Amino acid sequence: MTHFANDPLPRPLEQLARSAWQALLLAGVAAALLGVLVLAWPQATLLVVGVLFGLFLLVSGLVQLAAAFGTHTATALRVMAFISGALSIVLGLFCFRGTLESILLLGLWIGIGWLFRGITQVMAAASDPGTPARGWMLLLGVINALAGIVLISWPIRSVTVLTVVTGCWLVAVGVVEAATALRLRHVAKQLGSG
Numbered sequence: 001m002t003h004f005a006n007d008p009l010p011r012p013l014e015q016l017a018r019s020a021w022q023a024l025l026l027a028g029v030a031a032a033l034l035g036v037l038v039l040a041w042p043q044a045t046l047l048v049v050g051v052l053f054g055l056f057l058l059v060s061g062l063v064q065l066a067a068a069f070g071t072h073t074a075t076a077l078r079v080m081a082f083i084s085g086a087l088s089i090v091l092g093l094f095c096f097r098g099t100l101e102s103i104l105l106l107g108l109w110i111g112i113g114w115l116f117r118g119i120t121q122v123m124a125a126a127s128d129p130g131t132p133a134r135g136w137m138l139l140l141g142v143i144n145a146l147a148g149i150v151l152i153s154w155p156i157r158s159v160t161v162l163t164v165v166t167g168c169w170l171v172a173v174g175v176v177e178a179a180t181a182l183r184l185r186h187v188a189k190q191l192g193s194g
Contacts, residue, residue, distance in 0.1 A: 021188060025181035027063065031056070032174025038167035053166070054095025057113070061088030064117075074127065080120045087113050107162050111151025114169070118145025133183035140176040143169070 034052060064085030068078045091109050121141030125134045147169045151162075 021181045021184035025178055028174045028177030031170045035167045035170030038163055042163045054092045057088045057092030061085040077124050084117050084120050107151050111148045114144045115148025132187045133180040136176055136180040143172050
């Protein structure tokens, strides 16, 4: 079923638009702030960087798992969201090891996770033309996929390079997620007045 801008949204999407924008805005602001902190102190200790990224990946994974079980999208997209969420949680747990070797190897794993998440976001946005903030979701998916490709194909020789790339990615993702949240808030207000 195709939805156009003036058509009412299906009930589950309406409920999601009314309540999810706050969480998405908070996640976007948190990602952007973490990105700014990472860019401001690229020489921070590996343990602190590992713990911060581990926490981010754990939260991100939990949100993706909730989305996999809480949405009424196509089964294939739910499975991809579940796999992406589970992968993020596993990667988050690897961050808590704190050794130099695990942080350097994590670059590859983060790249795979970002690529997978980006592909999932692009597919989700492309599958339903009526998705609110569809353009932002497509942009976020492309940014995630490109960041993943860079981390997979470019050998990370120093933690500073990984930190700068990750900081830029987090700022970009945070800004896009915050913009998406504000768009969802606008949709929720329209639904409330309609």
